[in-house]
Amino acid sequence: MIGREIENPFGNDVNDLPLETFCTEIAADLDVLTSTPYSDYKKFINDMNNRPLYPLSFASVNDWDKEYSVEDIREALRAKATTHTKSIAIERCRTSNADIEAA
Amino acid sequence: MLGFVVAFGLSFRCSTAYERYNDGRKYWSQLTLCSRNLGRIIWLNIEEREDPEHPEYTKQDLIGKISAINLINAFAVALKHRLRFEPAVDYPDLGSLVGHLSGTMAGHADQSKLRHRKPSAMKSLGERLGVTFAQSNPRKLIKRAEDNLGNIPHEVLAHLSAYINKVVTEDKNMPIICTQNLAITDIRIMADILGGTERILNTPLPLAYSISISQITWAYIVVLPFQLVSKLNWIAIPATMIAAYIIREYSSLRSIFDH
Numbered sequence: 001m002i003g004r005e006i007e008n009p010f011g012n013d014v015n016d017l018p019l020e021t022f023c024t025e026i027a028a029d030l031d032v033l034t035s036t037p038y039s040d041y042k043k044f045i046n047d048m049n050n051r052p053l054y055p056l057s058f059a060s061v062n063d064w065d066k067e068y069s070v071e072d073i074r075e076a077l078r079a080k081a082t083t084h085t086k087s088i089a090i091e092r093c094r095t096s097n098a099d100i101e102a103a
Numbered sequence: 104m105l106g107f108v109v110a111f112g113l114s115f116r117c118s119t120a121y122e123r124y125n126d127g128r129k130y131w132s133q134l135t136l137c138s139r140n141l142g143r144i145i146w147l148n149i150e151e152r153e154d155p156e157h158p159e160y161t162k163q164d165l166i167g168k169i170s171a172i173n174l175i176n177a178f179a180v181a182l183k184h185r186l187r188f189e190p191a192v193d194y195p196d197l198g199s200l201v202g203h204l205s206g207t208m209a210g211h212a213d214q215s216k217l218r219h220r221k222p223s224a225m226k227s228l229g230e231r232l233g234v235t236f237a238q239s240n241p242r243k244l245i246k247r248a249e250d251n252l253g254n255i256p257h258e259v260l261a262h263l264s265a266y267i268n269k270v271v272t273e274d275k276n277m278p279i280i281c282t283q284n285l286a287i288t289d290i291r292i293m294a295d296i297l298g299g300t301e302r303i304l305n306t307p308l309p310l311a312y313s314i315s316i317s318q319i320t321w322a323y324i325v326v327l328p329f330q331l332v333s334k335l336n337w338i339a340i341p342a343t344m345i346a347a348y349i350i351r352e353y354s355s356l357r358s359i360f361d362h
Contacts, residue, residue, distance in 0.1 A: 002311045002312065002315065005311060006311065006312075014311075015311045017306075028254075029254050029257060032253040032254055032257065032258065033257065033258075033261060036258075036261075038261055038262065038264075038265035039265075041262075041265045041266050041268070041269040041270075042167075042269075044170070044203055044204055044262055044266075045163075045166060045167050045170045045266075047203035047204075048203070049202040049203035050170055050203035051199050051203075052166055052169040052170050052173060053169070054173070054199045054200070055199070058199075061166055061170070064166060065162060065163070065166060069162070070151075070161055070162050070165060073162070073165055073166070073169075074165075077169070
């Protein structure tokens with residue numbers, strides 16, 4: 001009996017999928033999309049709040065553009081890779097070693 | 104005899120819940136793959152133009168590439184917050200990644216309504232004991248907000264698409280055509296992952312199943328002491344309590360796995 005009700009999930013029963021909610025969600029997403037013109041891509045890059053080397057540096061993109069050279073930026077990228085995030089593989093090894101030792 | 108039906112119902116619930124867990128894991132590993140691919144394409148296949156008439160292009164193209172790759176990172180973090188029903192923008196790991204995107208509707212919304220309020224002492228006690236009516240609604244922040252909170256992962260993807268679009272048509276520094284195709288496909292895959300994870304999150308178990316399963320478990324728990332008392336005498340009382348707790352744990356496993 002339950003199987004027969006669930007076989008068609010698109011009807012109006014209590015057991016069926018909430019299609020009205022799905023339609024409203026699609027409409028809302030499309031509204032959000034059309035609320036901004038994405039015509040000027042440089043705007044998001046040159047916006048004052050863009051911090052390209054976060055979390056190594058909190059400096060905004062204007063500072064990086066005006067005060068530093070391409071070599072400085074590349075060195076900062078190298079520093080970011082070595083200091084910011086440890087490799088997740090190392091942490092997984094550590095946790096699994098701890099499990100093995102505890103067992 | 105009732106025990107057989109209870110076992111069947113509970114195992115069904117656990118297996119559907121575990122299927123969702125596995126689906127979620129598959130989507131996130133696909134996101135890792137896709138992020139690596141898109142990052143590699145952006146970093147290697149977009150040139151930093153060296154134009155003697157416009158020497159500033161080199162640095163600007165480099166900063167543009169870094170910003171685009173940060174957006175790939177922002178997508179994953181924004182997806183994480185969205186799947187946990189956290190609609191605000193000023194989380195410590197998200198704020199600096201999407202703060203510069205002028206369009207985010209969640210950024211324009213009233214941020215004070217989007218913070219968790221501290222629960223009262225009785226409520227935290229109820230949540231710790233696992234009493235069902237004290238469980239807080241995980242969607243309550245979204246319910247409480249009045250503005251349209253937007254869809255931050257979706258907006259991040261729109262900015263990424265706009266970036267690829269302009270790099271190909273205006274700056275023209277992505278010359279190999281099949282890499283343009285791959286970049287667009289990767290953004291499409293990320294949108295699929297967004298939709299798929301939302302599907303896992305928002306599909307409820309059909310009401311008929313959850314009602315029938317809880318009816319059967321309660322009926323079993325009520326009948327259990329009468330079956331046990333002839334064999335165990337007074338031990339039946341604590342034994343029933345322990346069995347009831349274990350059976351309810353199994354059915355609540357479903358709500359843990361669902362996220």
